[in-house]
Amino acid sequence: MIVIIILLLAAIALIIGLSISGNSTTNDVTTVNAVGQIGQDVILSCTFTPDVKQSSNVLWEKVGDTGVVYKYENGKIVLTDQNSNFKSRASLFINQLSAGNASLKITNVQMKDAGVYKCTITNSNGQGSNKLSLNVGAFSDVTVTNISQTTLQCSSPKWFPQPTVSWLNISASGSNLNTTLPQFVTGLSGMVQVISNFIEVQKDVQYRCVIQNNLAQAQGDAILTDFGLQTQSQLIILSSARMTSPPRLLLGLLLLILHLGAVNV
Incomplete structure (x- = not known):
């Protein structure tokens, strides 16, 4: 425990030094x-x-x-x-x-x-x-269509870096499905168009196509019924953590030290 506290104090000293060298005040x-x-x-x-x-x-x-x-x-x-x-x-x-x-x-x-x-x-x-x-x-929304009564096609026009593609059976607790290899068609600025097919489609079962890279995730859901194909989609930008200035980092470390001290007692 003493070693941990010493390391935290050293980290605080380093942050203070960086703060003083980079900022005239707080x-x-x-x-x-x-x-x-x-x-x-x-x-x-x-x-x-x-x-x-x-x-x-x-x-x-x-x-x-x-x-x-x-x-x-x-x-x-x-x-x-x-x-x-x-x-x-x-x-x-x-x-x-x-x-x-x-x-x-x-x-x-x-x-x-x-x-x-x-x-x-x-x-x-x-x-x-x-x-x-x-x-x-690059990232874009996804479209799911049925190219036959047993095959769904998932497509999205532009992605970079090249994404991964997966199909899920939402009606079966999101289990992964075996699919054919996706096609990546190269376009401008290195972007790729994504096309992926899933065969052996069953009626009244909800399927989901997921296209994702380190920046975004596109999801397309589809259910094939006797009345046709029902679909919905969403594009999720993968957000990053907030960055705060040194004073807040110092406060966080001080609170951690006080907590460790209390636990040690």
């Missing part, structure tokens, strides 16, 4: 990891405690890239040193800064946009920053 900044769809827009969330005394300066950077992604300083947009990759594609919701919203919008997302971003806020509360990860890929 201005609390919160970010959330994001998932972007190729060719569409994405919002990188960054919130902070609103400052009623003065306008907040906002700096967005991408770790490993030269130049800034976006800068708002002294009430003005400053893009003289902006990375060319983000020219005309990055923007803030400036009218929401007074409410503590410094989220960044990136239009026409590309694979090269994936990476780690840093949001830094400076105002009368001091300076604070936090990072988030942006994962980029």
Whole structure:
């Protein structure tokens, strides 16, 4: 137990050192990891405690890239040193800064946009920053049709990275089914169209096709009855954990130490 407490104290010391070197004060900044769809827009969330005394300066950077992604300083947009990759594609919701919203919008997302971003806020509360990860890929809803009275076909137009495909018998507690190998048809930007067939379909049994990669999961349910095929589908974006600034991490570790101490007593 003593060893665990010592290790936790060492971790706290490391976090304090990183916090002091990276931030002038403990201005609390919160970010959330994001998932972007190729060719569409994405919002990188960054919130902070609103400052009623003065306008907040906002700096967005991408770790490993030269130049800034976006800068708002002294009430003005400053893009003289902006990375060319983000020219005309990055923007803030400036009218929401007074409410503590410094989220960044990136239009026409590309694979090269994936990476780690840093949001830094400076105002009368001091300076604070936090990072988030942006994962980029492709995913789309699924359509289930019956191409015969004994065969269901599941299709979805664009995925990247290449997903896995599985069929489940929902009426039998979600048991896995043996299916033919799915087809992956290569398209633009490395995206693939997915086609998968399930044979030996029985009437009045609910089947589910699941297409999934590390970014999203598409589900298509189908029941073949005497009156035709009934279907429903949903697309689920696999969300990532919220990232908080060092003060909250310190609080969590301190609470854990106090709990371990109480248990030890």
